[in-house]
Amino acid sequence: MSTPPNRRAVAVVLLIPLVVTLALWAFAWPAARIAPRDLPVGVAGAAPAADRLQQGFEQREGAFEVHRFDDEAAARAAIEDRVVYGAVVAGPEGPHVLTATAASPVVAQLLREAVTAAAPDGAQVQVTDVVAAPVGDPRGSALGASMLPLALAGMGAGAAVFMLGLRGARAALTLTGAAALVGLAATAVAHSWLGVITGDWWTEAGVLGLTVLAIGSAVAGLTALFGPRGLGVGALLMILLGNSFSGVTSAPHLLPEPVGAIGQWLPPGAGGSLLRSVAFFDGGAAGGPALTLALWSALGLAAVLVAGRQRTTAAPAGDQAPGSP
Structure with a gap:
């Protein structure tokens, strides 16, 4: 039985303030409590x-x-x-x-x-x-602003795979190809045009692409496992918490505990830290963030592939005529 219109209207009226309150908490609270912590x-x-x-x-x-x-x-x-x-x-x-x-x-x-x-x-x-910010971004504001578009790109790729009904290997190849192209395009803008990052061009493209792949595959994996509800969980993790807890605009050690640590376990925070390492520090301290992104990518793609195989296996059984053995 469908939900009555009046009940749906009440749900929307209550849900929007709740989402806005959650967003304000996630973005404004860490920014208002910036201070050195270890x-x-x-x-x-x-x-x-x-x-x-x-x-x-x-x-x-x-x-x-x-x-x-x-x-x-x-x-x-x-x-x-x-x-x-x-x-x-x-x-x-x-x-x-x-x-x-x-x-x-x-x-x-x-x-x-x-x-x-x-x-x-x-x-x-x-x-x-000792290690100065690039002339094109002396305050680091452009680098900090770059994580949200990457998170949106990954979210969009994962959602598109679900909405288009792509499954299995086709979905995995689509996510990988989209992430690679986003990495190339983003590096062309940030490195070649704006001069915001100044490391090895192809390494930076790989980092940006891996960040998008980690986000996109995680969202696609969640939707493959949980359906439309996975989109909501993906948006919560990657956009709301991942971006606001990333510490890219300040530093993870300046955020309230345990926000800084949580942000580094999520792809936006790990991607921001890895990008700084390869863009300005010749890969110093890149191991941890790279491993985090690789794990998110691997787990997300594995969920996509496993869910696709299960649907393929279940399809012939569903095609059998009623009463057949």
């Missing part, structure tokens, strides 16, 4: 000056995770390998702040302000940007 930073130099710097960070309990280095060269190497977001070197003329705006302009500014505020009166704070 943020990896480095301290280098000789004691006791370096000890005082470390104690200054540790006074803010739970805010920073301090790594000690013997000298400035070791601290620079750690920044380039994405072990820490930045470092402070204790020197005879005052603290020397090493930042990486390519990793996070927000963290770089936070580190500069924190060291400057704690420096003794009259001390000069020197700042060096």
Whole structure:
């Protein structure tokens, strides 16, 4: 029996405010609670000056995770390998702040302000940007804005496969081909035209394509398993939570716990971190995000293939005449 029109109207009236409230929570709450949480930073130099710097960070309990280095060269190497977001070197003329705006302009500014505020009166704070953001995107805003279109592209690919009734290997090939083309097109725009990313062109295209494939195959897999309800679950995971929890516009370590960690387990967050690694850090710390994207892609495609095979196997049985053995 179909639902009466009045009941459907009431459901819509109640559902829209609920969805808007959920969206505001997912996007506005993390942004309003940005603060360092176990943020990896480095301290280098000789004691006791370096000890005082470390104690200054540790006074803010739970805010920073301090790594000690013997000298400035070791601290620079750690920044380039994405072990820490930045470092402070204790020197005879005052603290020397090493930042990486390519990793996070927000963290770089936070580190500069924190060291400057704690420096003794009259001390000069020197700042060096070890891995600078590209000229085409000095504030990182364009890179941060790129994740939503990729999430929408993956969501659209997964939904299209379901709506067009594609199954099995045909669905998997469609998702892979669409993701590859999106990766090429997005790299042409972001790298060749805008100059937002500056790493190896084909590696960046592969990362962008893998991000779209992870999202698209996850959505297609959910719809293959659960039907139309899978689209809702996919939109919740990939668009609402995945994009808002990604930390691409700030940094995962600045988001409330456990939001930052959850965001890195979802394709938009993992894709943003992997893109930064290959675009600016020669692949430093790329293993974890790459594995996350590969797992989402593999699980989603496996669900598509298994569901397609089950439907193919069930079809001949459904075609038998009633009463036949």
